[in-house]
Structures are given as structure tokens and as C-alpha cells.
Amino acid sequence: MPPLFARIAARAPGIALRLLDSATGEVERLLRDNAIDAALERRMAMPDWVSSRPVLLSSFVAVAARDHAEIGRAGVKPGDMLPLALFCRLPHALRSVDGTMSGMVDDALAEIGASRRVMLALPHFHSVAVAVARSDLIAALPRQMAAAIADHLDLALHPLPVDVPAQELRLYWHRRHDRHPAHCWLREQIVDIVGTISEQPA
Numbered sequence: 001m002p003p004l005f006a007r008i009a010a011r012a013p014g015i016a017l018r019l020l021d022s023a024t025g026e027v028e029r030l031l032r033d034n035a036i037d038a039a040l041e042r043r044m045a046m047p048d049w050v051s052s053r054p055v056l057l058s059s060f061v062a063v064a065a066r067d068h069a070e071i072g073r074a075g076v077k078p079g080d081m082l083p084l085a086l087f088c089r090l091p092h093a094l095r096s097v098d099g100t101m102s103g104m105v106d107d108a109l110a111e112i113g114a115s116r117r118v119m120l121a122l123p124h125f126h127s128v129a130v131a132v133a134r135s136d137l138i139a140a141l142p143r144q145m146a147a148a149i150a151d152h153l154d155l156a157l158h159p160l161p162v163d164v165p166a167q168e169l170r171l172y173w174h175r176r177h178d179r180h181p182a183h184c185w186l187r188e189q190i191v192d193i194v195g196t197i198s199e200q201p202a
Contacts, residue, residue, distance in 0.1 A: 001017070001019055003193050003196070003197075004017070004189065004190065004193045005017055007189055007193060008186075008189060011189075012185075015186075020035075020036060021123070021124075027039045027041055027044070027046075027172060028046060028047065028050065031050060031172065031173065031174045032049075032174070034174070037173065037177070037183060037186065038171055038172060038173040038183075038186070038187060038190065039171070039172045039173075040055070040169055040170070040171055040172075040190070040194075041169070041170060041172060042167050042168065042169060042170070043167075043168045043170055046172060048175075049174065049175045049176075050172055050173070050174065050175065051172070051173055051174070051175045051177075051178055052170045052171060052172045052173070053170065053171055053187075053191070054168055054169070054170050055169050055170060055171050055190070055191050055194045055195070056144070056168070056169040056194050056195075056197070057166050057167070057168050057169075058142040058143055058144055058145075058166060058167050058168075058169060059142075059143045059164075059166040060104075060105070060140045060141065060142060060143060060160060060164050060166075060167075061140070061141060061143050061146050061157045061158060061159060061160060062082050062087065062138055062139070062140055062157070062158040062159070062160050062161075063129060063132055063138065063139055063140075063141050063146050063150070063155045063156065063157055063158070064082075064090075064132060064137075064138040064155065064156050064158065065132060065133055065134070065135070065136070065154065065155065065156070066078065066154045066155060066156045067154075068136060068138070068156070069136065070086070070090065070136065071086070071090075071138075071156070074086055076158070077156075078156035078157060078158070079156075079157065079158070080158060080159075081158060081159040081160075081161055082138075082158045082159075082160075082161055083161060084114060084161040084162065087116065087138070087160075087161050087162075088109070088114050088115060088116045088117075089117070090116075090117070090136070090137075090138050091117050091118075091119040091120075091136060091137050091138070092105075092116050092117060092118045092119060092120075092137060092138055092139060092140075093118070093119065093120040093121070093122060093128045093131050093132055093137045093138075093139045094118055094120075094121055094122075094128065094139060094140070095121075095122060095123065095124060095125045095128050095139075095141075096121040096122070096123065097123055099121060100121070101118045101121050102118060104164050104165065104167075105140045105160070105162065105164055106118070108162045108163055108164045108165075109162055112162065114162070119137065120137060125141055125142065125145055126145075126149070128141065129141060129145075129146070129149055129153055129155065130153065132153075132155065133153040133154060133155055140160060140164065142167070144197050148197070169194070171187060171190060171191060173187065
């Protein structure tokens with residue numbers, strides 16, 4: 001949001017931006033009721049009156065405090081892959097909008113007969129990152145986000161020791177806005193800004 005706000009403020013200062021936090025499943029209702037102009041969400045089934053386009057494909061990385069004691073004792077340096085046994089043994093935090101304590105990483109681990117210890121669930125990726133930075137927790141975060149905040153929070157990034165599918169982020173909007181000039185312009189700004197994020201190095 002900060003780079004999007006900066007661009008909108010410079011090019012269209014009369015526009016105010018409002019970001020809503022909603023669990024997946026609410027998007028359809030919010031678009032139908034014109035409560036939001038657009039939604040950035042993972043790929044999901046939508047009715048035919050919802051238009052969408054892909055904006056970002058994000059893989060995941062493991063993050064930990066740069067001075068994580070147990071990772072340091074194991075001789076693992078930032079950028080090194082965490083050994084599977086260590087990854088599974090350490091306590092994990094995850095982003096969960098509905099309070100569930102498992103996710104895609106757990107599904108991927110189950111496929112190879114492994115499991116991890118999820119000790120904390122939080123509703124936002126950023127709050128997960130802050131919790132990790134201040135504890136012995138580790139977490140799997142979207143690569144682009146992790147790279148953007150790693151230095152600020154003193155986080156180390158590590159490739160995951162398990163294959164977790166990359167997630168496609170899409171922009172959704174009501175089809176009634178397909179050709180609306182202002183809406184088209186705003187969508188292009190969102191797509192362009194997200195594109196600059198996707199180009200950041202991990």
C-alpha cells in the first residue's frame with residue numbers, strides 16, 4: 001500500500017484509498033454490493049459477473065530471526081536451506097484468517113510423511129513476520145514480502161526444505177466496471193505497482 005498510495009497521491013490527489021481486511025469468501029459479496037472497487041486475493045472460483053486478471057505469482061520462503069540461536073548452532077547461514085528435521089522441529093507461526101492451525105506447508109509436509117509444530121496463528125503476514133523477528137518462531141512467508149521487510153525486521157531468509165506450490169494473486173472486480181475509465185485506470189496502477197514488487201530480488 002505505501003507505494004500505491006504515493007503514486008495515487010501524486011497522480012490523482014482527489015482519490016482516497018481504503019483497504020479492507022476480509023476473509024476469503026467475503027469478496028463476492030463485497031463486489032456485488034459495491035462495497036469495494038476491487039480485491040487482491042488468491043485464485044478462487046467466482047461467478048461469471050466477476051472479472052479478474054493475474055497480477056503476481058509468489059513462492060514462499062522460510063523466515064527466522066537473524067540471530068536465531070538454534071539455527072545458528074546448526075551452522076545454517078542466511079540464504080541456506082533449513083534442514084527438514086530442523087524445520088519440522090522448530091516452533092512455527094502462520095497466517096490464518098479463520099484461526100485454523102495448518103496450511104499449505106502442512107499439506108506439503110504430509111505428502112512426504114513429515115509434520116511441523118504450529119504454535120501461533122495470526123491474521124496477517126506482517127504480524128507473523130514481527131512475531132518471528134521477536135522470538136524463536138519461524139514461518140513461511142511470500143517471497144516478495146519477506147524480501148521487502150527482511151532488513152527492517154532483521155530477518156534471515158531460507159529456502160523451504162519442502163515443495164510448496166507458488167500462489168497466484170489475482171485482481172478481482174465487478175464486470176460492470178470493465179470499461180469504466182476511472183476504474184480501468186485504478187486497476188492499471190494496482191497491477192503496475194504489484195509488478196514492481198514481483199521484480200524485487202529475494
